[in-house]
Amino acid sequence: MADILDKKITLVQNLTYSTLGTYNDVDTSKYRHAIWMYIQSLYGIRHDDYNYAEVNVMLNRKMKRFIKTVCFHPYEITNSLRQSIMVDFKSSEKVHVLLIVMEARLQAELIYFFRALVKLNNSSTTA
DSSP states (O other): OHHHHHHHHHHHHHOOOSEETTEESOOOHHHHHHHHHHHHHHTTOOOTTSOTHHHHHHSOHHHHHHHHHHHHOGGGOOHHHHHHSSTTSOHHHHHHHHHHHHHHHHHHHHHHHHHHHHHHHHHHHHO
8 A cells, every 4th residue: 555655646746747838848846846845844744854945946925825725725725816826837737736735735644644543553552
């Protein structure tokens, strides 16, 4: 099961057409990684080996607000909000960003779930 989840997460992280709007041959890895790390940090997961200043370089306030809304209050997303974000992106690129948001959120939730499971297992074996 872990292998399947890992492959699913890795696929979304590495998915790219190497485009950004009308530009071709663009390396979007830093952008995708900044989105992922920002979401993880929203859920309280911080990585020692990542420079979080990159998030502020790659994501403007409007984009961060959009990501936060998608993560925590998806029912508050309006057409005007959706249209005001990633204006120059292709539809497929916007969908990819939403996939990244969903998978990063899932990974964060799984980390907390498995940590609670291990804690429960350890407490029942010591009792």
